[in-house]
Amino acid sequence: MTTSEIQAVFIDRDGTIGGSEEVIFPGSFELFPFTTDSLRTLKNADILIFSFTNQPGVSRGDAQFDDFQDELTSFGFDKAFICPHQHGEGCTCRKPSPDMLIQAALEYGLKLKNCVVIGDRWTDMIAAQRAGCMKVLVKTGSGEKDMAKYRSNQFFGEWLEAVPDYIAEDLSDAVKWIIMK
Template sequence: MEHEQRLIILSRDGVINEDRGVIATPDDWVALPDSLKAIARLNRAHFRVVVATNQPGIMQGKLNVFDLNAIHKKMHEEVEAAGGYIEAVFFCPHTPDAGCSCRKPSPTMLQEIADRFEVPLNEVIYVGDTINDMNAAQRAGCQPFLVLTGQGNMTYAKGDVPDAAHVRVNLAAVVKELVGVV
């Protein structure tokens, strides 16, 4: 019997790894407790895991695409060491004032992911920690989850959370709700 695969999109900084401002080197990338195991649990429950991340440090000259690839190589290796797999990473290299259409809170990046994986956006779960994440998910029609890691506590305290968003303490709590014990 074949299992149906669902798509979950994760923001990177503040959801998978510590939000330390601009992550410019692999050494700057530090996984949050239990996030890597949570991704592995998603995979075992037949979720396809994709990352969507704003990376304005590229346009600001604080890192380049080679640096970003090295950071993501470390992320992939650590996720795989925990038994998980991230299928793709989508990123926007622009600053907020660049006027691009790919930067969250625009829904464009999420739409591109859904198109690439041939999944209707209303069936996609999106996990983020910022108001930009929640707005992108809401505009795209995804099922939003706000985690209180990264900037999530501040986002929640400001009351910027859309009514449709589920608020959970961290990615592991989201996964526990979605898949139970796997």
């Protein structure tokens, strides 16, 4: 796939665009120094950029859905797809489910095979695999730990099959790889 064929890039929040592997609520969240330029590079290539993130603090009452939505769009995302549910709540949108990706495809008329997912967790790679997207794992956030689990065969079945198409040092490296396609 060439850059001109890429319709959208879905990017995880915590550990991928900033913060750490821990959830940091809106107002305290800080972007990595390269994030703004990376998002601008994708926009300049006429690629839609979406955040897709699990934020269970919303259902616990620790944060508001709109605060995440407002924060992410202020960073430059075209839209944020947010799962507000806790693990085990029985929703269908929580990663590793591909439902947020499918919802975006329906809303924006996307072919998911022409989309890329960038994230720091293996659940991001599974969601991308299930949706048919290209997969880029960044080493920031939980990326190094998840790569170590993969390399030591701690992932099984479809988890093992979600091998990233590219392993990037960070979001900037991931975007450079996408643009060079």
